[in-house]
Amino acid sequence: MTRSTLDRRTAQKAERRSAIVDAARELIDERGGPVFGVDELAERADVSRRTVFNHFPSLDDLFLTVCEDALAVVVDDFLARIARTPLREGSRSAMFDEIATAMHDADLPAAIATILRILGGSSPAKDHKSPLSDAAFSRVTDRLLAEVLRRHPAADPLEAELLVESLMSGVVVIARHWVELTGGRLDADARATWQDLLTRLLGSVRNGYLPAT
């Protein structure tokens, strides 16, 4: 019965790691961008400067983790919406419809804006912007695909993967367009722009995925 904490060592290591990630997110939020040094971060996380590099090979890796965590919050909501959606197993378009509905309802622009702020916003245009956001979004894709396959065990895995993959890559594309058009603002106008882009994306994917009715 001593196994209530599965390996204290692992647990405490995870604690330190998330302390670092939390501290980084705090600082980023406070300053509108990743404008702080390792020493500052280490002190905020109540951790040695060396320990930061023990957990993350570089600050960019840390920022990637922060990105993923920020996205994860929205994706949790996203997947929860799908989970609450009634299951229509017989329907051919069930998978598409439930994802599309969740995408319309979820607050994706907020997540994208957060990522932009993490990566430096519209200001000093760090060159690693693309790889970082790509990596973050790819984890989202994995989670979404897993959830879809869980809900539709009878579905063709290849078909599901193609659907999710094309939807998510489409989201990345329209996200970049959206940032280009709005600068990452979150006002009503920008949100309307997002809905426009999203509708066009969903329409396009639906056309490719489902036979025209």
Place this chain on the structure above:
Amino acid sequence: MTRSTLDRRTAQKAERRSAIVDAARELIDERGGPVFGVDELAERADVSRRTVFNHFPSLDDLFLTVCEDALAVVVDDFLARIARTPLREGSRSAMFDEIATAMHDADLPAAIATILRILGGSSPAKDHKSPLSDAAFSRVTDRLLAEVLRRHPAADPLEAELLVESLMSGVVVIARHWVELTGGRLDADARATWQDLLTRLLGSVRNGYLPAT
């Protein structure tokens, strides 16, 4: 400026230590005595069983620390009362009076009852009862003496030490008598008994310490 935390290593070690002490006190309070194993304690403190023995050579040492901590709470109050007492530097009996007043007001029976519970109360009479309580009270003596010397820098150190030492050893004596008489109860009757014993002690010490007026 990185020295805001004076040596993180030391700080975290102290954290672990007090986590163990706190867990021990919790368990003692819950069960009315030190009736638990090391594994239970370690799990409660979220610490490895081995770490307990890294900080405390034996469980008795741990219990002593818990004793001291419990007493320290009351002694803090005790010293605070003295500190709030107006200083009468010229008076010969100032030192005695301020201690005597604080002793009358402080809730010493509660502290003694706590220690008794820690040591097993009136039940299975562990043999190490005396050394433990002696050690705990001796730390109280040190703190009290230091405070007295701080307040009366002009006083004769030997005189002050004799006063404090005889008062505290007297407290230990009447505490044992009090336990004998009342069994460590905390009702009005037992408290009256305590006040009786204390008055007799203070009178006796005053007679020896101050010339009869």
Place this chain on the structure above:
DNA sequence: TGCATCCAGTGCAAGATTGCACCTAGTGTA
């Protein structure tokens, strides 16, 4: 008496954090 069981306490090696010295690239400045 012999045996099993429990529990405080120890020895030890592996993992993790820490502090410190050090390296290196980029940047400002005379």
Place this chain on the structure above:
DNA sequence: TACACTAGGTGCAATCTTGCACTGGATGCA
């Protein structure tokens, strides 16, 4: 150009925690 200064990142030894195997004494029981 030369110099200094900052800040990310690494090597390394010391320290601490942890898990595990183990000892030894106390207790219970046949």
